[in-house]
Amino acid sequence: MSDRGDTLDTTGARPGAVGFLTDATLCIGCKACEVACKQWNALPADGPDSALTGFSYDNTVDLGATTWRHVAFVEQPGDPSPAWLMLSDVCKHCVHAGCLEACPTGAIIRTEFDTVVIQQDICNGCGYCVPACPFGVPQIDDAIGTARKCTLCYDRLVDGMEPACAKACPTDSIVFGPIADLLPRARERVETLKARGVEGAHVYGDRAVGGTHGIDGLNALFVLTAPPETYNLPAAPTLPQDNGRGAWTSTAVAAVGLGLAAVAALRGRR
Amino acid sequence: MSTTPTGQRREADRPRGLDGHRGRGVGARTAADEARSSYYGVPPIHKPHWKWLVVVYFFLGGIAGASYVIAAVSHLVGPKEDQPIARAGRYLSLAALVPCPILLVLDLHRPRRFLNMLRVVKFRSPMSVGTWGLLLFSGFSGLSALIQAAEDGLLGRGRAVGVMSRLPARAVAVAGTPFGFFVAGYTGVLLAATAVPLWAKNARFMGPLFLSSAFSTAASAITLVLSLRRRTPGEALHRLERLERAAMVAELGLLAASRARLGPTAKPVVEGRLGGLLRYGTVGGGLLVPLAIQTASAIAGRPPSRPISMLASALVLTGGFVLRHAVVAGGRASADDPEATFAYARRGLLETPPR
Numbered sequence: 001m002s003d004r005g006d007t008l009d010t011t012g013a014r015p016g017a018v019g020f021l022t023d024a025t026l027c028i029g030c031k032a033c034e035v036a037c038k039q040w041n042a043l044p045a046d047g048p049d050s051a052l053t054g055f056s057y058d059n060t061v062d063l064g065a066t067t068w069r070h071v072a073f074v075e076q077p078g079d080p081s082p083a084w085l086m087l088s089d090v091c092k093h094c095v096h097a098g099c100l101e102a103c104p105t106g107a108i109i110r111t112e113f114d115t116v117v118i119q120q121d122i123c124n125g126c127g128y129c130v131p132a133c134p135f136g137v138p139q140i141d142d143a144i145g146t147a148r149k150c151t152l153c154y155d156r157l158v159d160g161m162e163p164a165c166a167k168a169c170p171t172d173s174i175v176f177g178p179i180a181d182l183l184p185r186a187r188e189r190v191e192t193l194k195a196r197g198v199e200g201a202h203v204y205g206d207r208a209v210g211g212t213h214g215i216d217g218l219n220a221l222f223v224l225t226a227p228p229e230t231y232n233l234p235a236a237p238t239l240p241q242d243n244g245r246g247a248w249t250s251t252a253v254a255a256v257g258l259g260l261a262a263v264a265a266l267r268g269r270r
Numbered sequence: 271m272s273t274t275p276t277g278q279r280r281e282a283d284r285p286r287g288l289d290g291h292r293g294r295g296v297g298a299r300t301a302a303d304e305a306r307s308s309y310y311g312v313p314p315i316h317k318p319h320w321k322w323l324v325v326v327y328f329f330l331g332g333i334a335g336a337s338y339v340i341a342a343v344s345h346l347v348g349p350k351e352d353q354p355i356a357r358a359g360r361y362l363s364l365a366a367l368v369p370c371p372i373l374l375v376l377d378l379h380r381p382r383r384f385l386n387m388l389r390v391v392k393f394r395s396p397m398s399v400g401t402w403g404l405l406l407f408s409g410f411s412g413l414s415a416l417i418q419a420a421e422d423g424l425l426g427r428g429r430a431v432g433v434m435s436r437l438p439a440r441a442v443a444v445a446g447t448p449f450g451f452f453v454a455g456y457t458g459v460l461l462a463a464t465a466v467p468l469w470a471k472n473a474r475f476m477g478p479l480f481l482s483s484a485f486s487t488a489a490s491a492i493t494l495v496l497s498l499r500r501r502t503p504g505e506a507l508h509r510l511e512r513l514e515r516a517a518m519v520a521e522l523g524l525l526a527a528s529r530a531r532l533g534p535t536a537k538p539v540v541e542g543r544l545g546g547l548l549r550y551g552t553v554g555g556g557l558l559v560p561l562a563i564q565t566a567s568a569i570a571g572r573p574p575s576r577p578i579s580m581l582a583s584a585l586v587l588t589g590g591f592v593l594r595h596a597v598v599a600g601g602r603a604s605a606d607d608p609e610a611t612f613a614y615a616r617r618g619l620l621e622t623p624p625r
Contacts, residue, residue, distance in 0.1 A: 055310040062312055072309060098465065104398040105383075106390035124386045125379025127319045128397045131464040131605060134615060136315035145379035232309035232608070234615030240463045241394045243473035247462040251477025255451040258485050258517065262340060265513035268349025268505075 017114035019093055019152070019219030020166065021182040023189060024231070025198070026173035027086040029057055033069040034088075036168035040153065041068065044143075063089060065141035068150035069165050072231050087231045088165070088174055091116070091137045091150035092205065093219035099149075101241045102132035107147075114179075114219060115152040123147050134215070134237030152219075179219055186221050193225065200225050204233060215239055308608045314615075315465050317605035320598055323377040327370055328457050328594040331404070332484030333491055334367035335454030338411055340488055340513065342443035342450070352506045357418055358495045362488070363450070364415035367408055374404075396460040403452045410446025417442065454484035461601060467535045467614040468604035469597075472528050479524040479593075485517035486557075487590035490583040497580050504573055514586065515564055518557050525553060535610050538603035539596050548596040556589010 037043065043066040053059050056073035063070045074085040093115045094100075100108040100116050107122035108129060118129070118138065123146040129138045130147065138149040153163035161167070166176035175182065186203045193201035205218030215237055228235050341359025344352050375384045388405075392398040419425050420435035458476035461469040469476060493510050496502040529536055539548050560582040567574040574582065604610050 053310075055312075058310070061310075064316075074309070101392070101394045102397065102463070104390070104392065104395050104401055105386040106392070107386070122383075122386055122389075123380070124383035126377075126387075126397065127379065128395070128460075128464075130316045131318040131466050131601075134315065134465040136313065136465075139316055140319060140379055142379070229308070229314075229612050232312055232314045234314055234612060236617070237465065237615040238617065240465050240470060243462045243470055244394065244396065244459060247459040247473045247477050250474040251455045251459055251481060254478030254481045254520075255455060258481060258520070259339070259343070259447075259451070261516040261520075262343040262485070262513055263347050265516060266340070266344045266352065266355070266509050267347045268352060268509070 014095070014114050015180070017095075017179045017219055018157070018177060019115070019179050019182065019221065020090060020163070021175045021177070021186050021221045021223070022088050022090065023173050023175070023186075023223040024085060024087040025189075025193060025201070025223060025225060026171045027071065027088055028171055028173070029071055029073055029086040030170060031060075031071050032168040032170060033165035033174055034060060034067070034071060036164040037069045037150075038066075040156070040164035041151070043068070063091070063137050063139070063149070065139040065148045068148075074226070074230055076226070076230075083226075085226055085230065087222065087224070088169075089231065089233070090165070090220050091152070092135055092215075093150075093152055094215055095217040095219065096215060096239050098132040098134055098215075098240045099129035099138050099147075101239070102128045104128060111154060111157075113152065113154070113157050115154065115157075117151045117154050118147055118149060120144075120146050120148070132240050134234055134240065179221070182221055186223055189223050193223070198225050200227070204228055308612075311608060313606045314608055314611050315605050317466070317602040318464070319379075320377070320602075322595075323373045325591070325595045325598050327373040327377075328480070328598070329487070329591045330366045330373075331370050331457060332454045332480060332590065332594075333488045334363045334370065334411060335407065335450040335452065336481075336484040336488030337366065337492060338363040338407070338414065338450035339447050339454070340485070340492060340510075341414070342447045344509075345443055346440060348509070349505075351503050352509065354496055354499070354502050355492060355506055355510060357422070358492045359488075360411075360414045360418045362491055362495060363411045366491075367411050370404065371408070396456055396463050400453075400456045400460055403449060403456060407446065407449035407453045410442060410449055413437070413442055414439070414446060451481070454488075455481035461597070464601075465611070465615075466601045466605045467607070467610040468532065468538060468601045471535050471614050471617075472532055475524050475528045475531060476597075479521065479528060479597075482517050482520040482524060483590045483593050486514055486521055487587050489514035489517060490560075490586035490590075494580060494583040494587070497576055497583070507579070508573065511564060515561065518561055518586070522553070522557050522561075535604065535614065537610070538607070539600035544596050544600050544603070547592050548600075551592035552589040552596065555585050556592060557586070560586050560589075 046060065046067060053061060056075050058073045060067055060070045070089045072087045072089055076083040076085060097116045100110060104126060105122050105124055107119045109117055109119060111117050125140055125145040127140050130140060138147045141148045156163055162176040166174045183206060190201045190203055202224060204222040204224050206221060224231060337359045341356045341363065345356040348355065375381045378384055387401045390398060391402060416434055417437050417439045420431045425431040455477045458480035462473035462476040464470055489510055493507060496507060538544055563574055563578060563582045
């Protein structure tokens with residue numbers, strides 16, 4: 001926990017893992033990432049549902065089947081001046097991914113870049129990955145009947161290009177690179193922010209500085225200045241499949257109990 | 271334990287504005303902070319799409335699995351005159367099982383790709399394990415029903431039928447029983463292994479709750495089938511009733527334990543329409559009333575009349591169905607509640623040591 005200088009062993013990230021560092025303090029809310037993502041991945045517009053919401057400048061609302069970057073806009077009343085927080089949210093490409101573990105078809109795979117991708121030709125739209133993600137990322141695309149989410153631009157990575165959103169970001173709020181490079185960069189940024197008086201600055205997704213705790217590191221790190229929930233991110237989500245051990249055990253115990261009850265009840269006098 | 275740890279440190283070190291969010295700091299936030307920090311009420315997780323197809327599957331799968339177990343146990347340890355229990359249980363198991371794969375395939379958004387479920391085995395995925403368990407169980411359920419049908423002479427007198435009726439029914443029953451338990455209970459684990467607060471927080475009671483409900487509904491379904499025949503011995507029905515009672519008492523206990531465990535997270539299944547359904551449909555009508563009928567007849571020293579007994583069985587079956595519906599629909603509502611999700615996802619700070 002204390003060895004902050006260490007990189008890989010404290011995120012749990014695998015060597016060679018690549019991902020995003022999204023710095024909320026640099027985001028200007030231009031939504032170029034959203035547009036670039038939609039363009040590159042040929043994703044449709046969000047439709048009439050996403051007409052003006054009244055949620056500040058956020059008319060995207062949420063990550064979804066055809067929205068893989070989402071810029072959140074938080075207006076915080078404050079003294080002396082109000083704070084306006086912006087953050088481009090994205091799939092976390094978790095080191096231990098709930099969606100991947102849940103997937104019963106093997107459609108969701110971990111790639112050679114350590115990212116998490118849903119193979120569209122395998123997915124049968126069972127929808128189990130949807131509630132199995134503690135960050136609310138994958139969603140069923142009703143138009144094609146499969147679950148979809150950010151691929152971290154797998155098709156660009158294999159050609160040596162960075163993901164479309166990172167490429168488009170005009171302020172480098174979104175940076176793509178090896179996690180081994182991004183993590184020290186994120187920590188350094190937090191130190192800088194703190195030195196400038198931004199007390200709440202922290203790295204989300206980095207265990208060593210109080211990241212998400214429950215999930216063993218994220219391949220999409222975030223620099224935040226307010227508690228994660230402010231940006232609609234869970235503070236310390238756990239891996240849903242970790243509930244399995246206790247749940248299976250108690251179910252087995254109940255099965256034995258009911259089995260004995262059945263024997264006792266149905267046994268006849270012989 | 272619900273949000274109590276939140277409350278304890280409330281006054282002591284309540285963070286203000288942007289100040290030190292470092293690990294434990296988050297745990298100290300109050301309900302007011304929570305409401306403020308909710309992002310326009312947008313749910314932070316996505317709810318599952320599961321609706322009535324899955325509810326019906328949970329209900330029928332429970333009956334199929336538990337009927338099989340009841341038939342097997344009665345066959346193995348019951349007296350000879352209880353043969354109708356084993357017989358009805360075997361047929362009922364298969365009858366309840368047949369619609370299950372159809373319901374599950376229809377629930378897929380790409381039904382024609384259902385076979386993709388069989389290209390991997392993943393022990394960490396309850397749905398993957400469940401698919402395989404259901405497949406294996408259907409073999410046992412079908413085989414036991416076939417053996418029964420051959421014995422009953424329903425399949426004619428061909429040579430294959432002769433072979434069938436000589437199969438070791440007992441050995442098949444013993445081998446199939448674990449799979450019967452599995453199919454009756456795994457669905458609870460499947461729901462528990464998600465980020466949905468109502469299911470995940472109650473992870474330990476989900477499987478046992480579904481399992482005990484499977485047993486009470488299966489016992490009732492068998493009772494109902496047997497009550498339709500005048501020849502069923504009263505002793506057999508009495509034994510079945512004993513099992514039904516044990517399962518119902520367990521179910522009541524598990525519902526109470528779940529309620530205590532969930533605390534405020536139980537809101538979707540305590541308040542509103544779902545709350546009423548669960549309270550009157552399952553707890554009251556589906557468990558307390560049938561238990562009262564059974565107790566009254568025990569005190570009176572004679573079995574309840576046939577119509578009353580059939581009514582009790584129907585009530586238990588309805589209660590079991592309502593329970594599945596309330597749990598599934600309540601989970602969807604719970605996933606839509608940012609406060610519940612955030613409270614559950616803050617648990618990691620307190621319970622899970624960093625790996």
